[in-house]
Amino acid sequence: MVGTGDEEPSGCGPGSADDQAAQFSAMLEDSAVDLYENAPCGYLSTLMDGQIAKVNTTLLTWLGYRREDLVGRRRFADLLTVGGRLYHETHFAPLLSMQGEIGGIALELRTADGTRLPVLVTSVVKTGADGQPLLIRTTLFDARDRRAYETELLRARQEAEEARLEAEQAHRAVEAERARLQRLATTLQQTLLPPSLTAPAGLEVAAHYHIASIDEVGGDFYDLFPLADGAWGMFLGDVCGKGAAAAAITSLARYTLRAAAVYDPDPAAVLANLNTVLTHEYHGADPRFCTVLFGVLTPDTDHRDGGFHLTLAAGGHPPAILLRADGTAHHLPTHGGQLIGVIPDAHITTTSVRLDPGDTVLLYTDGLTEAHTTHLGRPKGDDDGRYGDQALLDFATRLAPTTAPATITALRGLLDTLGGGVDDDTALLALSIPHPIREPKQ
Template sequence: MTGAASDDPAFLYEHAPCGHLSTTPDGMIVRVNDTFLAWTGHARDDLVGRRRFVDLLPVGDRIFHETHYAPTLRMLGAAREIALEIVRADGRRMPVLVTSVLDRDDTGRPVGVRSAVFDVTERRRYEHEVLAAKRRAEASEARAVQLAQTLQQTLIPPTPPRIPGLDVAAAYRPAGDGRHVGGDFYDVFQVAVDDWVVVLGDVQGKGADAAVVTALARYTVRAASVDHHVPSEVLHTLDEVLRRADTDRFCTAVLVRLRRVAGAWRATVASGGHPLPLLRRPGGGARPVGGYGHVLGIVPAATFVDTEVVLGAGDALVLFTDGVTEGRRGTLLYGAERLAEVVDAHRGTAAATTDAILADVMAFQSDDARDDIAVVTVAVG
């Protein structure tokens, strides 16, 4: 189309990229362009002078028209981008956005309404697809969270076992609202008579993938503890398993082997990149025990150190994840010094010490844990 035809106002009106309607103040259609007729399938003679704009709307939109659209137009003189549906000649509905202007004469009396109608069928379809995709994603996330939480419940014993001669307590607090499972885990299990293993670890990351690696770590420790008598050898096995596994997640862990020999408990401690346990003795302050080893699952030739201590009456070992010492209040860290002070101040049962640590680190963070927290306390009765 060239020349006068393309510039002719009548042609531009009739073939505009949007529908045009003109009505009387009470809504009777007096003019309609070809675009609107082509979209809706209505004939011009069936609309002009015969039907009102509101007659082209489904029942729900008619109510909206009378209660919101028309009053807004009368009060403000314009109504912009109103979402409605137009009923086509064949009964199908076409989603539209309508912008209308109320024309007045020199005395201010309404003389007509001019409306531009935009077909938003594709936009509405896209919005529905986006909403459906969002709902599918939310449902998928909910299933993944439920799966991970269910899996983690199998990784953390609900209560530590009863060990004659020892008092054991544990606590676990996930980060944030607790919906997304983290990688902290602990386990306390028996290998033989008067021979027990305590392990506490932290797998990098959160979610179902971290939970899977957590399960692998926990059950590897259980299996390796049967074949190996010192914690360092168990950690070597776990390190090898993680490096060969199809995962890029690493792990830290601290392992304590507890044996009762001639009536006295001997604890052998080894750490794989994990914070060292605190040893508290009667009349003395809590202090770290053991030697650091490499993080598990990263270094090809990792090394680990076994440290043995004899535990007497009143002694206690406190194992914890870095969610305790790295708890934050603004720029302040909870820190190892504050943890030692809490351990020293609560010398009752293992549960009393464990509960005091959890309560204090949560209070320090205003009950908003930014990382998972796990604590295990083993005390000699």
């Protein structure tokens, strides 16, 4: 067939392969933009100084901001709560700088109307062809469902209490619900304590957590962790109250203490940081507070037999007990420290002591000293039927000289003896310096 000369060249018509490919490419580009802007998670790109350069529609909707409110005007840290900014500056940002990537970190954002939005954050540093960092890309996942876990736990407990008041035919259902709650409480309690403690070189360490009731999540906590230049940080504390609310404060206190110690290991400064976080995050009609001992152990490299220097700061917590190698024991003078989280400028007391070979230091919460003893036949006396600080000091004196493991073993036996009189959780942490093993003379 002879053409008329008006036909379009092959491959160039409106329905040609080239046009279809171009249209498909345009659709792909539109889809990619839409996928970024309306993804089920928030996306954020910042310069290396934290200034926001790009943000998707999803995150803007979560926060209630306009794009022009954030891009070029705010830093990522500006979107965080006070506690979140402290954690970001002392922990998150330094780790990201060192590793180039950090993921699954729980933070809280402050929305435009002042409410809090819990998120899980993953950040990656993007580099150029020369290997130099260019920007930080951050993905944020809505973590409100995780926060709802505490509400679910409280709701389930209330249901269990109501079920116990029902008729005898509901007894099995009540018991099953109670067992489920116990498993939840035990699991939550375990997440608030370190799975194990590593002893610094030249020290022995032992700890114990005594649960007074498997139905309640307690607020006692402790930890031991390395700091710079061979120093070690240690803390032990007690949050006011029980249950999911106390567990939330316990978790915040633990990571704040560790993060603050990395930033400035001075014990008084660490407790001041925790006080600032608690008074900012929890105030008004529902304040949350705790008692804490925080110490820094520094090896004494100048002494022939070694030893450590211990600087201890206290915020309203019972004083530690020092069991000396010579068989004596006494409280370390930290009386007068105020509760952490009640007032903005809480008074914090500090003391310093040298630990020699054969010495042991014991930290404890008041679940032990506040235990009832009248059921054992002891008169009420000056402590009004409580075990008391003096009784614990006398008990420690009989142990000295001793070691950290032996101290904790003895105190576990004491707690067993007190039995049902211990109606509050008790945390115990002990450290000791072994006597050096000397080689026999030739």
